[in-house]
Amino acid sequence: MLVTLHGAANEVTGSCYLVETGNARVLVDCGMFQGSKHLEKLNFIPASLFASKINAVVLTHGHLDHCGRLPLLVKGGYRGKIYGTNGTLDIARLILTDAAKIQSDDVERENRKRAKAGQKPIKPLFTLADAEQVFKRFTPLAYNSWMEIAPDTKVELVEAGHILGSSSVIMVADQNGGRRRLVFSGDLGQWNVPINRDPALMDRCDAVFMECTYGGRTHPPYEKTIEELTHLIKESIERKGKILVPTFAVGRTQQLLFHLSEMTRKGEIPAIPIYLDSPMATAATQIYSNHTELLDPEVREFFSDDNIRRFLPNLKICTTALESQALNDVAGPCLILAGAGMCDAGRILHHLRHNLSLASTLLLIVGYQAKESLGRRLLDGANPIKIMGQTIFVRAKIVSVEGFSAHADKNDLLRWIEPLARHKTRVILTHGEAHQLNEMRHTLQEQYGLSAQIPSIGDAIEI
Numbered sequence: 001m002l003v004t005l006h007g008a009a010n011e012v013t014g015s016c017y018l019v020e021t022g023n024a025r026v027l028v029d030c031g032m033f034q035g036s037k038h039l040e041k042l043n044f045i046p047a048s049l050f051a052s053k054i055n056a057v058v059l060t061h062g063h064l065d066h067c068g069r070l071p072l073l074v075k076g077g078y079r080g081k082i083y084g085t086n087g088t089l090d091i092a093r094l095i096l097t098d099a100a101k102i103q104s105d106d107v108e109r110e111n112r113k114r115a116k117a118g119q120k121p122i123k124p125l126f127t128l129a130d131a132e133q134v135f136k137r138f139t140p141l142a143y144n145s146w147m148e149i150a151p152d153t154k155v156e157l158v159e160a161g162h163i164l165g166s167s168s169v170i171m172v173a174d175q176n177g178g179r180r181r182l183v184f185s186g187d188l189g190q191w192n193v194p195i196n197r198d199p200a201l202m203d204r205c206d207a208v209f210m211e212c213t214y215g216g217r218t219h220p221p222y223e224k225t226i227e228e229l230t231h232l233i234k235e236s237i238e239r240k241g242k243i244l245v246p247t248f249a250v251g252r253t254q255q256l257l258f259h260l261s262e263m264t265r266k267g268e269i270p271a272i273p274i275y276l277d278s279p280m281a282t283a284a285t286q287i288y289s290n291h292t293e294l295l296d297p298e299v300r301e302f303f304s305d306d307n308i309r310r311f312l313p314n315l316k317i318c319t320t321a322l323e324s325q326a327l328n329d330v331a332g333p334c335l336i337l338a339g340a341g342m343c344d345a346g347r348i349l350h351h352l353r354h355n356l357s358l359a360s361t362l363l364l365i366v367g368y369q370a371k372e373s374l375g376r377r378l379l380d381g382a383n384p385i386k387i388m389g390q391t392i393f394v395r396a397k398i399v400s401v402e403g404f405s406a407h408a409d410k411n412d413l414l415r416w417i418e419p420l421a422r423h424k425t426r427v428i429l430t431h432g433e434a435h436q437l438n439e440m441r442h443t444l445q446e447q448y449g450l451s452a453q454i455p456s457i458g459d460a461i462e463i
């Protein structure tokens with residue numbers, strides 16, 4: 001059996017494994033490369049994948065770096081099924097639709113500039129119509145049940161605890177050399193945090209591919225994170241300021257809504273108006289409500305039926321752009337959740353433009369901010385700053401609350417790999433930057449005497 005890495009090798013994005021047995025060719029994930037121009041150039045389907053000769057695709061979860069190249073795969077001739085849990089397929093539908101819209105807007109803007117410069121127009125990577133061809137192939141798989149997805153090849157999806165529907169993939173394939181059992185961790189979440197269930201632990205296997213986004217980092221304790229968040233919100237309410245929270249639509253928004261409701265219920269903060277100003281986050285929250293059976297038992301009641309409105313009666317949902325703009329005239333204290341998570345696009349931009357020059361504003365960063373993103377620059381103290389063509393002198397308080405990661409930290413990863421490492425399973429480390437991968441390899445060597453492999457993109461591993 002041969003496993004070739006077509007992404008997320010020695011870096012975080014573009015997750016895509018091609019598994020070839022004597023009898024079948026299967027892909028695990030088909031994600032997009034993100035984060036830099038250099039990486040984005042890798043967003044194509046290599047000829048060596050022979051898209052039309054792949055028997056099946058399995059998705060670990062719906063994030064773009066795991067499903068974003070599917071439209072290219074189908075355009076390249078893939079005609080088989082695309083498997084995932086029903087939660088994963090719903091999230092992937094939302095994320096691919098949004099990505100297609102963003103690309104068509106970006107390309108339109110770019111082509112206006114190119115037309116003026118007398119240059120040829122460019123095309124988007126994929127369109128909404130391309131994404132719809134992908135959705136036709138979606139085939140839900142239940143957790144914890146085996147399914148033959150290709151000749152002599154079956155898979156089982158188990159909880160990965162990362163976002164709604166996320167799974168690790170266990171694959172068993174029969175071939176001439178005998179039976180092989182592989183595990184792909186997918187992106188793993190933290191233990192004992194609300195919203196997602198805890199990751200499932202694995203039985204023995206021949207080889208495990210484990211993500212290492214934070215292979216060398218430990219998150220601060222979750223209770224401390226919530227305490228800090230409560231304190232900051234309370235303090236800002238006393239100053240009657242607006243609290244702006246740039247938020248990722250899937251996962252972080254739902255986690256914040258749950259905690260805001262808990263803080264209010266316990267009387268830790270007064271019931272100030274909370275505005276969910278992101279159509280995508282609203283749609284994602286609806287997906288969470290549609291799949292409460294996939295959530296942590298402690299949050300199921302909050303997300304079921306119309307309970308969010310009951311638990312959080314001060315929540316107002318802004319659907320239209322006009323409703324969003326009307327928030328400029330609303331006085332504090334209030335809290336606005338708006339996308340995009342790194343402040344680079346979306347409705348958060350006009351809230352920043354209107355409120356960053358006020359000393360009463362709190363900009364609350366609760367997610368990862370990439371280098372050079374507006375969120376990162378604000379955190380690093382850039383002042384003044386240009387937003388939508390306007391120069392803003394920043395007087396707002398800007399704070400980052402760490403500890404909300406959807407990713408397992410070093411201790412979570414070690415807890416997950418422990419049953420396999422004890423049996424000296426072959427470990428292949430992926431989905432991480434070089435120093436995170438190296439730290440995990442070093443730890444596995446020290447604790448278990450294991451020498452884990454760190455492959456590069458294009459490497460084929462014989463198992």
Ligand SMILES: [Zn+2]
Pocket residue numbers: 061063162187
């Ligand atoms: Zn992910």
Ligand SMILES: [Zn+2]
Pocket residue numbers: 012015063065066187431
């Ligand atoms: Zn990922």
